[in-house]
Amino acid sequence: MNLVVVSNRVARGMANEPMTGGLAAALLPVVEKSGAIWVGSSGRVRDGAQKEPFAEIEALGAGALAMLDLPAAHYGGYYEGFANSALWPALHSRSDLIRASQEDYLSYREVNAFMARALLRFQKQDTTFWVQDYHFLALGAELRELGVTQPIGFFLHTPWPARAVIGGVPHHRRLVEAMLAYDLIGFQTQDDCENFLGYLMADLGLKVESGVVTSRHGQTRVAVFPIGIDPEKFAQQSIKAVSHPDVSRLRRSLNGEKLAIGVDRLDYSKGLVNRICAFDQMWTAQPALARTVSLLQIATPSRGGIEAYGNLQSDLAKLISDVNGRHGEVDWTPIRYLNKGFSQTVLAGLYRTAQVGVVTPLHDGMNLVAKEYVAAQNPADPGVLVLSKFAGAANELDTALLVNPHDIDGMARAIATALSMPLLERRMRWEAMMKKLRSSTIQQWFADFVDALQEAQLDKGASAPLIAESPTLWPRRSANGGMRYH
Ligand code: G6P
DSSP, X not given: OEEEEEOXXXXXXXXXXXXXXHHHHHHHHHHHHHTOEEEEEEEEEEOSOOSSOOEEEEEETTEEEEEEEEEHHHHHIIIIIIIIIIIHHXXXXXXXXXOOOHHHHHHHHHHHHHHHHHHGGGOOTTEEEEEESGGGTTHHHHHHHTTOOSOEEEEOOSOOOOHHHHTTSTTHHHHHHHHTTSSEEEESSXXXXXXXXXXXXXXXXXXXXXXXXXXXXXXXXXXXXXXXXXXXXXXXXXXXXXXXXXXXXXXXXXXXXXXXXXXXXXXXXXXXXXXXXXXXXXHHHOGGGTTTEEEEEEEEOOOTTSHHHHHHHHHHHHHHHHHHHHHOBTTBOSEEEEOSOOOHHHXXXXXXXXXXXXXXXXXXXXXXXXXXXXXXXXXTSOOEEEEETTBGGGGTOTTSEEEOTTOHHHHHXXXXXXXXXXXXXXHHHHHHHHHXXXXXXXXXXXHHHHHHHHHHHHHHHHSOOOOOSOGGGSOOOOOOOOEEOO
């Protein structure tokens, strides 16, 4: 099989480069090993009607990385517009932040169509396409329009929200119908899968049986594939990283004080304001904790051209300086706040240094930082993970201290509990989490999805040919949960 993986953001195979976002960091090691071709955006744009899309191609492990220049006229409407100002807020249940124009939607569709044309040059008879994330909901349908009959799978790295929220995205019906051109659609959690199937049945009137939906495109399998990490590799990296200058400088600067760490993209879904308020509350309610623990918050800026992100960046900076001003001392800064990215290796060392990992998103597809924090701990003296119950990772990491990120007092108490947790309890919780991480690795996730995609296409071959009527005419059936591959 010849695998072509597609995502908007790609990563180059350099372990010491900072990476933005869980998707690129997670895919890099597995794509590298698989020999796949990974196709994505170069981050640059190109003017005019390109006859042949321009791609910069370089080797990536056993395969290759192809970075495309996207059409200048549509890039803004596609990336900052429809993908990140309409779909992203909706997928994270922030209907209040949805901003979408007709032009943005058209640009999104144009870029999906452009990517489909660009992919044809990588197509062989035995090619399997695997499309990643919300930037390319319609890419499968565009490939089918171009006559592609090979298997095409799709995995969503974000949550899929309730029906009413998706209903707030202009053209939601057309987009979801287009998604049914995929042979396999994967979600992070059972809730996401059920929300999606609920939409198909209630809004599109489609029939779903044992996680298989029948539409005018034929059959699509819908299933859950929780993304993992490589816990052993991360653990090794964290041990090595202790001697890295950034990590050893941090250790020296602590003077016996405990450290809590948060590492996030600067995004409103990450619950950063509430997290800072929780630390503020903790130091106010328990002044004895001042000087004994500080927070290192790394918040890597992304999508800075979008108003909601700019607003968050200034609100957060103001809040942190206010908290530092109120609780700080001449020789103690409560919150160290950094707006830059770090390599995976350095992050592994920073996680190992921190006694508490705070991962408190308001809503998150999976959140691999939570898994990485756990994997980076010293087994003899592990730190404690304080984890939002609304992160996909909470389904597996249920022995973390689970918190409601809207409950500031509750979070403040959980952080204080984490700081004073006895070693025995820390070890029991950590061992249970490591067991889960070892049984559901990124390698397993990758192999499970690709296997299920092959199977989905085989089933399709055995089923009826494409049906042309409007899907809304088909009878409704009771819900059947999607299948779970683990
Ligand atoms: C999330 C998304 C990814 C995206 C990443 C970084 O993890 O699911 O698709 O690549 O954020 O976002 P950015 O817009 O900076 O690529």
